[in-house]
Amino acid sequence: MIKLYNTLTGKKEEFVPLTPKTVRMYVCGVTVYDYCHIGHARSALVFDVIRRYLEYSGYRVEFAKNFTDVDDKIIKRANEQGVSCEEVTAKFIQAYYDDMGRLGVRPASIEPKATEHMADIVRLTETLIAKGLAYQVDGDVYFEVAKYGDYGRLSKRKLDDLQAGARVDVDERKRHPMDFALWKSAKPGEPAWPSPWSQGRPGWHIECSAMSIRHLGETFDIHGGGMDLIFPHHENEIAQSCGATGKEFARYWIHNGFVQINQEKMSKSLGNFFTIREIFEKSEWPEEITGEMLRYFLLSTHYHGPLDFSDLAIREAKQALNGFYDLFTRLAEPAAGAGGDPGLPVSLERTQAAFRSAMDDDFNTPVAIAALQGLRSDLNKLLADGFSTGARNTAREAFRSLGQVLGLFQLDSWQFNPIKDIRGSDLLRAGLEEAAMAQSVPSDTDIDQKVQDRNAARARKDFRKADEIRKELAAMGITIEDKPDGTSRWKR
Template identity: 50%
Template sequence: MLKIYNTASRSLEEFKPLKDGKVGMYVCGVTVYDFCHIGHARSAVAFDIIYRYLKFKGYDVVFVKNFTDVDDKIIKRANQEGVSCDEIASRYIKEYYEDMEKLSIERPTVEPKATEHIKEIIELVKKLIDKGYAYEVDGDVYYSVEKFKDYGKLSHKNIEELKSGARVEINDKKRNPLDFALWKKSKENEPAWDSPWGKGRPGWHIECSAMSMKYLGESFDIHGGGEDLIFPHHENEIAQSEAATGKEFARYWIHNGFVRINKEKMSKSLGNFFTIRDVLKQFNGETLRYFLLLTHYRSPIDFSFEGLTAAKEALNRYYNLIQRIENAPFDKNTEEDKELESSIDTLLDRFENAMDNDFNAPKAIGEVFATVKLFNQYLDSVEKSNKPALKRYKDAFLDAMDKISKVLGVFGTSSAKWFIPEDIDVEWVESKIKERASARKRKDYKTADAIRDELAEKGIILEDAKDYTRWKVKK
């Protein structure tokens, strides 16, 4: 039974979708004005495994993740460079996809852009005005927070305390300092669209309400994003959406934790961030994804290159086992190991139990490595006894890991690809190993050692077993 931590109730709840076998999920995407940083990667990976796991559970999932392609930051960047907002947005959407591909992020079902949904946004704003929840002042339209009696129910904030808070923006046009913009009157050098209130552009919050309801309906199952979006963004989405429809907006609210540097949230505004590209200059995408999975999605991650190195070493251990399995002799009728057999037979169940508990990827990964450890011990024992390993262990383990890798997005690379850089000539290495094997057979150990040294200079490590030689590249 899948249980999800719901931010709205602050509790773990059994997942019951609105329609049997179907899930509608909306996640707030990036504002496309610059390269993505590790905080964006964290959110992308968190919701990617949720998407993948829901499909693993047999649900038909419609996953909607938007692009915010009209925003103050985009306008500022466009004006600085003397280009259009469309050009800035298109450039960084392309860069976003390049980063996501390297992290093995699956494409959502729908990826709407705010600028392509102006009609839906205007209709929603009109409905809120008609119902008395919004008002227009000199071309700007604001949402009246006091009209929505449940304001603060997601973030558990008290409206009176918020009203007296010093951080609220002062704006003479607003009836209440907490009121937020649904439509903004256009200024010079800003993109603008015709509306009943004059030329302008949408506010940030209304974009997500309009897009999510277009593709998922007025009520849907899951709404997600980073925990920094709980207030005010998601709180405002609830207020405007439920005021417009009179229905519950989203049933489950899921939020991922921050990435931190020196205990502070990583963000562009603080200047303490690494882009995904910065990290991928030193580590591959699978290593970065694995590092991000090692912390539960709701907990903060303390980012460090030492942590990435440890993640890479863990993946080395996994792929070393896969390489051993690929090279070791296996037979149908040979020694059994009941502990390993039990571990392999229950691996998928243990994986699912972990993931059913609020998508606990770190626990799921721990279950994988518990089996990896036993399999390595088993191969050590059969090598010492000069007997082949049991073939059904290999088949069952690889079958389970194929299913697990499709959820986690790691453990799915071939061992050859993991250990062998593109600049290594595999055929040359294999020919040298055969040449060395012939030299050893005729007891020409001087030649055999020379070949080993030649390969070592290229970073090739040889591991001799009884009837074969494994090789890998030093990492």
């Protein structure tokens, strides 16, 4: 039984879809005028994992995530660059796919664009006017919030309080300061579409209502997005959708928490705002960072809470993945003897139960990861007692199967390279210990040579020299593991 926290009711509820074994889910996508940032990455990843777990649990998921491809910011960017809005949106839609691909985020099953749904938007707006919930002024159309009695039920805000806090420079043509645009008449040079009221374009909120209703129906199961969308975007979606159809819009509302940078709110003004591709490509950031590292980090905190992004956190994610992939390397080695599977069935059953319990409890990925860490610990102990090749394959497949839900542990090989020294980086500063930051990073060739020297010392029974080399490597962060056949292997 899956339980999830429903923002609409403010409590954790059992998830029961409208149609048995089918889930219809809509998530607000990006406005395509710039590259995606780490906040976008978190939201995309959260709902990617929710979708994966629902599918793992036997549901067929109809997952819609839109692109907002007409907006003031898009028009502004196009004017700045002297290109069309279509060129701007095409560039950043492709950039979105590139970024999400590196993170292992699967495309949604339905990816509507606002510009492809103008007829749906106009039709929905006409319905709201006909029902007395919207009015037109000089070619613009506004939703009248005072006419919708349940306004504020998602964000838990009262209309009177909102009016008292409204800015004094609001549009005086509105009947209420919180009335919002459904349709905007176009200014000279702006993209425009025909409507009964003017050549113009839709407001932001009506786009998502029209697209979700068109593809998922007037009532569907889950609506999601970042917490910054609760008000006004999702609040307005509820008002106009329920007002038009007379039915409940989305039954469960899921919102992911904010991303902080070194315990500060991410902000361009603070200089700690950066895009996904900057994390991967900027020269100050270590070249070894991978999509799986970033994915592991983003899943290490429950989706509903705030997430603090720092280079220390990335280092910890890398170290944790090193531990998993080191185990996978050992599981891939030929079994020394016939062996068996001592304790494996019990450990696997316990892990699978703990994993499902965590994910059933509001998609608690950090607890699910902890269950996999427990299995890793069990297997490291069991390997010492001898493992058959079949048991090794079974153990690796268990990690692949459960890891697939999280989008982890799917690689066949893994580079055990540490994150390099980034002291002085303009991208991130975590205030690590100076000694740790000043460590030199030996090359693979240097390490191989030292391991060979140590093997030679052991062969001639110069154990003092062999121990000195081992300690020297340990000081560099290199661990030596001696195998029964007399050879050694190393890892960082």
